[in-house]
Amino acid sequence: MPVKKPKRFDQISPAANFLLSLLTGVIAIACVFPFLFVVIISFTNEKSLASNGYRIIPKEWSLEAYQYIFRTGEALLRSYGVTIFVTVVGTLLSLVIITLYAYAIFQRSFKYRRFFSFFAIFTMLFNGGMVPTFIVVTQLLHMKDTIWALIMPMLVNAFYILIMRTFFSTMVPTAIIESGKIDGASELQTFIRLVLPLSLPGLATIGLFNTLGYWNDWFNALLYIDAPNLVPLQSMLMRIETSMQFIMQNSTNASLSTGILQDMPQDTSRMAMVVLATGPIVLAYPFFQRYFVQGLTIGAVKE
Amino acid sequence: MFDKLKIFLRDIFRNRAMLLMVLPGALWFLLFSYLPMAGTIISFKQYRYSKDGFFASIIDSKWVGLDNFKFLFSTSDAYIITRNTVLYNAAFIILGLILAVAMAIILVELTNRRLSKFFQTAMFMPYFLSWVIVGYFVFSFLSFDKGLINKTFEWMGMERINWYSEPSKWPFILVLVNLWKLVGYNSVVYLAAIMGIDRSLYEAAMIDGAGKWKQITNITIPLLVPVISIMTLLAVGKIFYADFGLFYQVPRDSGLLYSMTNVIDTYVFRGLKINGEIGMSTAAGLYQSFVGFLLVLLSNYIVRRKNKDNALF
Numbered sequence: 001m002p003v004k005k006p007k008r009f010d011q012i013s014p015a016a017n018f019l020l021s022l023l024t025g026v027i028a029i030a031c032v033f034p035f036l037f038v039v040i041i042s043f044t045n046e047k048s049l050a051s052n053g054y055r056i057i058p059k060e061w062s063l064e065a066y067q068y069i070f071r072t073g074e075a076l077l078r079s080y081g082v083t084i085f086v087t088v089v090g091t092l093l094s095l096v097i098i099t100l101y102a103y104a105i106f107q108r109s110f111k112y113r114r115f116f117s118f119f120a121i122f123t124m125l126f127n128g129g130m131v132p133t134f135i136v137v138t139q140l141l142h143m144k145d146t147i148w149a150l151i152m153p154m155l156v157n158a159f160y161i162l163i164m165r166t167f168f169s170t171m172v173p174t175a176i177i178e179s180g181k182i183d184g185a186s187e188l189q190t191f192i193r194l195v196l197p198l199s200l201p202g203l204a205t206i207g208l209f210n211t212l213g214y215w216n217d218w219f220n221a222l223l224y225i226d227a228p229n230l231v232p233l234q235s236m237l238m239r240i241e242t243s244m245q246f247i248m249q250n251s252t253n254a255s256l257s258t259g260i261l262q263d264m265p266q267d268t269s270r271m272a273m274v275v276l277a278t279g280p281i282v283l284a285y286p287f288f289q290r291y292f293v294q295g296l297t298i299g300a301v302k303e
Numbered sequence: 304m305f306d307k308l309k310i311f312l313r314d315i316f317r318n319r320a321m322l323l324m325v326l327p328g329a330l331w332f333l334l335f336s337y338l339p340m341a342g343t344i345i346s347f348k349q350y351r352y353s354k355d356g357f358f359a360s361i362i363d364s365k366w367v368g369l370d371n372f373k374f375l376f377s378t379s380d381a382y383i384i385t386r387n388t389v390l391y392n393a394a395f396i397i398l399g400l401i402l403a404v405a406m407a408i409i410l411v412e413l414t415n416r417r418l419s420k421f422f423q424t425a426m427f428m429p430y431f432l433s434w435v436i437v438g439y440f441v442f443s444f445l446s447f448d449k450g451l452i453n454k455t456f457e458w459m460g461m462e463r464i465n466w467y468s469e470p471s472k473w474p475f476i477l478v479l480v481n482l483w484k485l486v487g488y489n490s491v492v493y494l495a496a497i498m499g500i501d502r503s504l505y506e507a508a509m510i511d512g513a514g515k516w517k518q519i520t521n522i523t524i525p526l527l528v529p530v531i532s533i534m535t536l537l538a539v540g541k542i543f544y545a546d547f548g549l550f551y552q553v554p555r556d557s558g559l560l561y562s563m564t565n566v567i568d569t570y571v572f573r574g575l576k577i578n579g580e581i582g583m584s585t586a587a588g589l590y591q592s593f594v595g596f597l598l599v600l601l602s603n604y605i606v607r608r609k610n611k612d613n614a615l616f
Contacts, residue, residue, distance in 0.1 A: 129588025
């Protein structure tokens with residue numbers, strides 16, 4: 001009689017482990033595959049792509065898409081500039097405003113904390129919708145075709161304020177604030193010298209959510225930006241698409257349309273731009289992941 | 304009266320540091336949240352832009368009562384966009400939940416911790432990409448003449464499908480794409496909740512001779528139920544709001560697909576930017592906000608009854 005291995009209760013069986021690893025592995029690959037596929041397409045030879053379509057293993061590799069972009073890359077470079085400016089300025093401004101607001105409503109000594117908490121939370125429950133916001137931004141604040149249209153509408157978010165407040169209440173002992181007051185430090189001094197250093201993980205979390213939001217934003221550009229020199233990266237990717245479709249659909253003269261298309265980014269260069277726009281995020285996110293996880297779990301089980 | 308004013312001013316003065324801290328944020332809420340809320344009044348008006356500025360435009364526009372709403376609900380659009388919004392979201396909530404919980408449990412149970420971490424990171428990636436990018440990804444699969452799927456069909460000798468003009472395929476595509484984008488993100492919360500379960504419960508179960516499967520069905524899942532119900536209720540509260548990017552970018556704004564891809568958010572956007580129907584799109588937006596508001600209140604009420612700490616307010 002074969003000796004039966006003792007049954008282990010703390011782990012799944014090796015067979016189950018193998019099968020589940022396989023299953024999860026397939027799903028994990030499916031999650032990153034589209035990105036890898038686009039990278040492959042961007043390194044495909046344009047002609048071989050035209051005859052064979054998008055292939056996982058191209059017939060002919062080529063760098064021409066990237067060469068083309070870097071030769072005629074003015075628009076891309078400008079869009080990169082717009083996106084970086086909006087992301088940096090937006091994130092910093094947003095972080096300052098959100099942190100200050102969250103700190104004030106976290107303080108028990110603040111007489112109007114309930115009112116201002118509600119003032120923020122109510123915006124999560126009800127909103128005026130796209131059209132009135134559009135009218136306020138364009139006809140009252142006159143931000144159409146200005147860089148502020150890309151920054152201001154996303155500046156504050158009640159949900160981030162709540163997350164930040166939770167960070168304060170879990171990471172900053174009230175004793176520290178008290179001690180600051182006893183030492184005669186002003187509110188602002190206490191906040192900057194004692195509270196902020198303790199809440200760095202919170203700042204990182206909210207800062208990264210903001211950075212991601214601004215970097216990936218195309219919606220505000222879709223609503224507010226027509227000026228070509230203010231088009232951010234994501235929005236530029238959208239516009240290439242529409243302008244190409246427009247030319248292809250509306251041109252009755254085939255030779256004319258091919259003439260124009262020769263000057264436009266073609267299949268491979270479009271995908272190369274997708275790679276250049278996502279590259280920074282894909283390379284960076286594994287290092288920042290844990291801050292997002294922190295924010296998500298805190299957001300889900302607040303206080 | 305005078306005393307009250309004095310006390311009020313004294314309170315303001317005492318709280319001046321805190322008030323200064325909330326000031327920038329409060330101003331922002333006023334301009335970008337509360338003013339637009341007041342602006343929904345134009346859904347009862349025929350909006351005319353006036354040269355005298357924003358407030359003049361709103362005040363001078365003619366009252367039309369409920370005409371905008373009547374017009375909205377007299378078309379089949381109102382039904383289609385409501386149906387699409389609610390049904391898609393319902394599918395996302397149910398399938399997303401099952402997938403996320405299953406993934407979280409499996410990731411915790413895998414014997415190789417490093418491999419598990421690696422899978423988790425890979426699954427989280429789509430969350431970090433914008434819908435524009437995802438739109439391109441999907442296109443690389445669905446393009447009529449070059450896409451991977453049609454190329455495969457061709458190779459197998461099957462008919463190619465013109466994906467971007469066949470509405471009937473889109474419920475599957477949109478649900479799949481949304482699940483793909485959010486599986487990693489959604490499982491994060493459940494993963495954290497499982498990590499928070501007291502280890503001694505499992506040890507006790509092992510002593511009683513319970514295997515892994517029994518431990519999962521008798522300990523892990525029951526202890527996840529509170530988190531699951533709260534996440535689900537919060538999602539139900541937002542069931543009237545669609546993810547604009549998913550429904551706008553992934554179908555590439557293709558007009559042929561509107562019957563299956565038009566949701567309230569895209570409808571309002573097109574009303575504003577393409578057709579210039581300010582009154583009616585504001586009305587559609589207000590309809591969304593109002594029903595959304597009731598649903599949030601309702602789900603919050605239910606969450607609150609279960610566990611006060613998890614309620615939004």
